[in-house]
Amino acid sequence: MRTDRAPLLTVSHLQTWFPTGGRWFGRRRWLRAVDDVDLTICRAETVGLVGESGCGKTTLGRSILRLVEPRGGDVWFGGIDVLRLRPREMRALRRRMQIVFQDPYASLSPRRQVRQVLAEPLLLHGLALPADLDARVARLLADVGLEPYFMHRYPHEMSGGQRQRVAIARALALEPELIVADEPVSALDVSIRAQILRILLELRRKRGIAMLFISHDLSVVERVADRTVVMYLGRIVEEGETTAVIGAPLHPYMQRLVQSVPVADPVVRRRPTGACADAPPAIAATGCAFAARCPEVADLCRRVAPLLETKAGGRLVACHQR
Amino acid sequence: MAGVQRNPGSNVPPRSPLAVAVRRFRANRLAVSALYVIGALYLVAILAPLLAPYDPSAIDDVLATRYQPPSWTHPFGTDEFGRDLFSRALYGARVSLSIGFLATTIAIGVGTAYGAVAGYFGGAVDDALMRLVDVIIAFPTFFLMLMLIGLFEADIVVLVLILGLTSWTGTARLIRGEILSLKARNFIEGSRAIGLPGALIVVRHLIPNALASVLVTAALMVGGMIGAEAGLSFLGIGIRPPTPSWGNMVSAGQDALLVAWWIAFFPGSLLALTILCFNLLADGLRDALDPKTLMRKYV
Amino acid sequence: MLLSVQALSTHFALDDGLLKAVDDVSFEVEAWETVALVGESGCGKTIAALSIINLVPPPGRIVDGRVLFKGQDLARATHEALRRVRGRSIGFVFQEPGAALNPVYTVGGQIQEVALTHLGLSRHDATRLAVRLIGDVGIAEPERRARMYPFELSGGMRQRAAIAMAVSAEPELLIADEPTTALDVTVQAEIVDLLRHLQDTRRMAILLITHDLGVVAEMARRILVMYTGRIVETAPAGALFRAPRHPYTQGLLGSVLRLGAGRDAPLGGIPGSVPDLLDLPLGCTFHPRCPIADRSCEAAFPPLRPMAERRACACYKVHAN
Numbered sequence: 001m002r003t004d005r006a007p008l009l010t011v012s013h014l015q016t017w018f019p020t021g022g023r024w025f026g027r028r029r030w031l032r033a034v035d036d037v038d039l040t041i042c043r044a045e046t047v048g049l050v051g052e053s054g055c056g057k058t059t060l061g062r063s064i065l066r067l068v069e070p071r072g073g074d075v076w077f078g079g080i081d082v083l084r085l086r087p088r089e090m091r092a093l094r095r096r097m098q099i100v101f102q103d104p105y106a107s108l109s110p111r112r113q114v115r116q117v118l119a120e121p122l123l124l125h126g127l128a129l130p131a132d133l134d135a136r137v138a139r140l141l142a143d144v145g146l147e148p149y150f151m152h153r154y155p156h157e158m159s160g161g162q163r164q165r166v167a168i169a170r171a172l173a174l175e176p177e178l179i180v181a182d183e184p185v186s187a188l189d190v191s192i193r194a195q196i197l198r199i200l201l202e203l204r205r206k207r208g209i210a211m212l213f214i215s216h217d218l219s220v221v222e223r224v225a226d227r228t229v230v231m232y233l234g235r236i237v238e239e240g241e242t243t244a245v246i247g248a249p250l251h252p253y254m255q256r257l258v259q260s261v262p263v264a265d266p267v268v269r270r271r272p273t274g275a276c277a278d279a280p281p282a283i284a285a286t287g288c289a290f291a292a293r294c295p296e297v298a299d300l301c302r303r304v305a306p307l308l309e310t311k312a313g314g315r316l317v318a319c320h321q322r
Numbered sequence: 323m324a325g326v327q328r329n330p331g332s333n334v335p336p337r338s339p340l341a342v343a344v345r346r347f348r349a350n351r352l353a354v355s356a357l358y359v360i361g362a363l364y365l366v367a368i369l370a371p372l373l374a375p376y377d378p379s380a381i382d383d384v385l386a387t388r389y390q391p392p393s394w395t396h397p398f399g400t401d402e403f404g405r406d407l408f409s410r411a412l413y414g415a416r417v418s419l420s421i422g423f424l425a426t427t428i429a430i431g432v433g434t435a436y437g438a439v440a441g442y443f444g445g446a447v448d449d450a451l452m453r454l455v456d457v458i459i460a461f462p463t464f465f466l467m468l469m470l471i472g473l474f475e476a477d478i479v480v481l482v483l484i485l486g487l488t489s490w491t492g493t494a495r496l497i498r499g500e501i502l503s504l505k506a507r508n509f510i511e512g513s514r515a516i517g518l519p520g521a522l523i524v525v526r527h528l529i530p531n532a533l534a535s536v537l538v539t540a541a542l543m544v545g546g547m548i549g550a551e552a553g554l555s556f557l558g559i560g561i562r563p564p565t566p567s568w569g570n571m572v573s574a575g576q577d578a579l580l581v582a583w584w585i586a587f588f589p590g591s592l593l594a595l596t597i598l599c600f601n602l603l604a605d606g607l608r609d610a611l612d613p614k615t616l617m618r619k620y621v
Numbered sequence: 622m623l624l625s626v627q628a629l630s631t632h633f634a635l636d637d638g639l640l641k642a643v644d645d646v647s648f649e650v651e652a653w654e655t656v657a658l659v660g661e662s663g664c665g666k667t668i669a670a671l672s673i674i675n676l677v678p679p680p681g682r683i684v685d686g687r688v689l690f691k692g693q694d695l696a697r698a699t700h701e702a703l704r705r706v707r708g709r710s711i712g713f714v715f716q717e718p719g720a721a722l723n724p725v726y727t728v729g730g731q732i733q734e735v736a737l738t739h740l741g742l743s744r745h746d747a748t749r750l751a752v753r754l755i756g757d758v759g760i761a762e763p764e765r766r767a768r769m770y771p772f773e774l775s776g777g778m779r780q781r782a783a784i785a786m787a788v789s790a791e792p793e794l795l796i797a798d799e800p801t802t803a804l805d806v807t808v809q810a811e812i813v814d815l816l817r818h819l820q821d822t823r824r825m826a827i828l829l830i831t832h833d834l835g836v837v838a839e840m841a842r843r844i845l846v847m848y849t850g851r852i853v854e855t856a857p858a859g860a861l862f863r864a865p866r867h868p869y870t871q872g873l874l875g876s877v878l879r880l881g882a883g884r885d886a887p888l889g890g891i892p893g894s895v896p897d898l899l900d901l902p903l904g905c906t907f908h909p910r911c912p913i914a915d916r917s918c919e920a921a922f923p924p925l926r927p928m929a930e931r932r933a934c935a936c937y938k939v940h941a942n
Contacts, residue, residue: 004874013821030610049611052805052806052807053776053805062511065515067511067514067515078756079520087378090517091517091519092517094515095517097883098515098516099511099512101508101511101512103508106508106509107508107509107512108509108512108677109509109527109530109531109844110339110531111338111339111340111530111531113336113338120516121516121517121520124516124517125516152335152336154336154339155824156339156342157330157336157337158329159329159662159894159895160662161894162329162894167512170516171515174516176444187660189662189832189895190661190834190873190876190877191661191872191873191876191891192661192887192890192891192894193358193878193888193890194876194878194888194889194890195890195892197888198888198890199615201345208437212377216805216806216807218680218806218880219879219880220878222880222882222884223878223879223886223888232703234918243883243884247881255394256807257806258880259810260806260807260809260810261806261835262806262809262810262833262836262838262839263747263835263837263838263839263880264834264835264837264838264862264874264877264879265838265862265879265880266838266841266859266862267859268838268840270810270839276538287644291541308877311549329894329895329896329897330900338852343634346636349636
């Protein structure tokens with residue numbers, strides 16, 4: 001898949017922290033959901049963002065769209081400094097980057113028909129005249145493979161897969177250049193996922209839409225993403241071309257992740273994991289965030305946080321042992 | 323009972339959540355009966371001047387007509403002044419029911435707006451607004467009411483305002499809670515993502531989804547307001563005679579309870595019936611509108 | 622035969638119609654074996670599991686069939702008899718990690734409660750048992766953790782604690798309803814290993830309810846595939862993955878994305894979506910989405926026909942060769 005090498009989105013040193021603990025008195029403590037993250041997405045490129053719960057991938061996606069406000073760092077989109085925009089300018093920028101959520105049940109307002117859901121962005125940004133609405137909505141539905149009669153349906157009258165298609169249609173309504181897809185198929189039945197993935201792949205092929213594909217499911221990311229970024233506790237630990245990162249991971253955490261994926265074949269036996277070192281991750285004050293669970297941990301790892309460094313083949317890894 | 327996630331074919335007409343709720347409500351016979359009773363009471367109250375056989379304040383030959391037990395000419399009997407209690411009850415309905423409705427409207431209106439603003443903005447705005455609510459709640463409302471009633475003469479308008487403006491805090495908290503939990507739902511983020519301005523998000527997305535709680539609270543509150551007015555009037559600090567209100571009618575009948583039970587009995591029963599019906603209506607609304615059961619997946 | 626479910630039907634009488642969540646389902650579980658009940662949304666597997674221990678939420682009711690556990694019909698047992706079986710002979714693990722854990726009691730305390738109720742141990746012995754179990758399920762520092770509350774534990778630990786509770790009375794059958802679905806994949810792997818370990822050491826049978834075919838491949842000896850409340854195929858695990866017979870099973874297995882299969886490998890998938898459960902298609906409920914269906918599939922739902930290699934398949938187009 002040829003991607004236009006011009007970067008569309010550049011994120012640098014992004015930090016999104018959430019306050020936790022003492023508010024009125026005492027020192028405030030912070031949850032560093034996104035901690036010093038750099039990321040680049042080129043036009044028509046799909047970047048996979050993987051990690052488990054609490055790694056910050058969801059927060060990163062939302063921070064880029066300013067659905068949650070970062071406390072530091074920069075986000076450049078098409079040459080525009082996103083974080084410094086004023087509300088009205090931000091609203092105009094929203095046309096160009098959209099989001100699709102995980103939960104098809106929660107992403108649509110229960111009281112509105114599909115027609116209203118899809119018409120809202122069109123009318124808001126002056127992209128359609130009220131007279132054309134039905135035609136435009138029908139076209140959007142067709143883009144995601146739904147018959148026109150769906151425009152009169154309410155969310156509770158559609159299946160999860162159909163709802164997710166409507167969510168994608170809504171994201172497409174404004175003709176964005178970037179879509180942040182946050183676990184778009186995780187809540188769907190396995191046999192339905194293919195339908196949604198095909199739609200997303202088509203978007204890239206036919207319209208050149210760039211995508212940040214956030215998922216904890218490596219097998220899905222492998223099919224969809226050109227490059228893959230691995231996060232752990234707010235930081236990027238590995239990054240590179242998808243088949244390489246997933247096929248031959250370098251970072252111990254990513255290796256563990258890949259090993260743990262169950263294989264749908266009874267003949268293949270996974271190596272058993274060790275006993276649970278699964279303490280609720282307290283963010284280490286110093287050193288590597290993965291030190292507490294790493295099988296290759298050394299003293300240096302506990303003292304100094306490793307930086308993301310370039311290795312052979314354009315791979316980036318943050319690990320002292322590599 | 324509950325709804326299940328449906329996936330109807332193209333030939334099945336769509337049904338809005340409202341339609342689903344109406345159907346569920348209709349299936350609840352108790353709630354529907356309560357609604358009919360309430361409707362009848364309000365209708366009767368509105369038509370009181372046409373329906374009342376006598377002028378509620380008419381005093382004729384007191385000695386001949388006082389303390390008469392219920393009969394064909396006086397279905398609810400007469401009181402100590404010989405006034406027809408049925409007519410008084412009809413006019414009393416006007417007072418009690420209108421106060422209930424209007425006070426609730428004010429309380430719900432103010433509370434919803436306040437709670438929605440606090441919930442939507444969150445952060446410092448929310449903190450400030452809610453601390454104010456805490457202060458108001460800590461205030462002894464009853465004494466405040468007494469004080470205000472002492473300052474202004476207690477007529478219907480005054481009572482409506484006083485009752486309404488001292489009762490909005492509960493609603494504010496409830497709505498704020500609903501809005502906070504709705505805000506976390508993805509479809510609100512989706513609205514922000516397409517650039518919808520905050521005010522529109524509140525009006526178009528948050529409030530309609532919080533409406534269910536509002537309606538249920540409102541139904542309960544009307545019953546509560548009717549009871550509150552009755553209580554105040556009973557104590558003599560609400561609506562004062564000769565204007566009839568169910569509360570002051572019960573009060574008047576207190577002394578003669580053993581001799582002329584009907585003076586207190588009928589207004590008292592009407593009060594109980596009305597409040598009960600509003601509670602049943604609230605229950606029915608809550609069951610019908612419960613969003614969780616709109617699409618529960620059983621399997 | 623430890624568990625024998627015969628012609629089980631559990632229906633829900635709703636305003637909009639009759640929902641046949643489980644319809645004429647029969648299967649067996651032998652001692653010390655792991656059987657997986659597999660299917661997607663609307664297939665009825667969770668209701669089937671709840672029906673076994675007669676915990677179906679109203680307005681659901683078991684309307685037909687028998688659930689024979691060691692010869693006793695649980696569908697018709699008295700309340701008292703059921704209470705003795707639940708927890709003691711049949712353990713249940715729910716989908717939400719620690720959904721069975723009451724947030725206001727310590728973890729150790731809750732496990733103790735099971736031991737006290739069913740095993741009649743003294744409080745002292747029950748405490749020791751609870752701590753030992755917490756250690757057995759792989760939670761480090763069991764004495765300290767036993768005194769903690771559920772919210773202080775991570776999702777994975779909560780699920781381990783819930784499993785400890787489920788196995789504390791040494792049940793012969795453990796029903797695990799999507800035990801790994803809500804967990805991260807690294808934790809998931811640990812839970813699977815834990816369940817296998819417990820099964821070996823305690824000689825438990827496991828009835829695994831899940832939609833995750835990877836987990837099924839790692840744990841199950843036999844697999845039952847469900848669709849819209851009915852069983853459409855049963856087979857030993859190896860045979861099913863190697864050569865699925867029913868078109869739905871084929872579609873399902875074809876939809877599983879394998880890691881390392883490459884970017885261009887087919888995505889699979891089954892067209893359409895699960896039908897409206899209150900308005901099921903006539904005949905075979907899968908026929909509108911089936912690649913090999915024809916008019917004859919619209920008559921009646923195909924019976925589950927036994928085939929070679931201890932398999933069975935409910936499809937008119939599949940012949941028992």
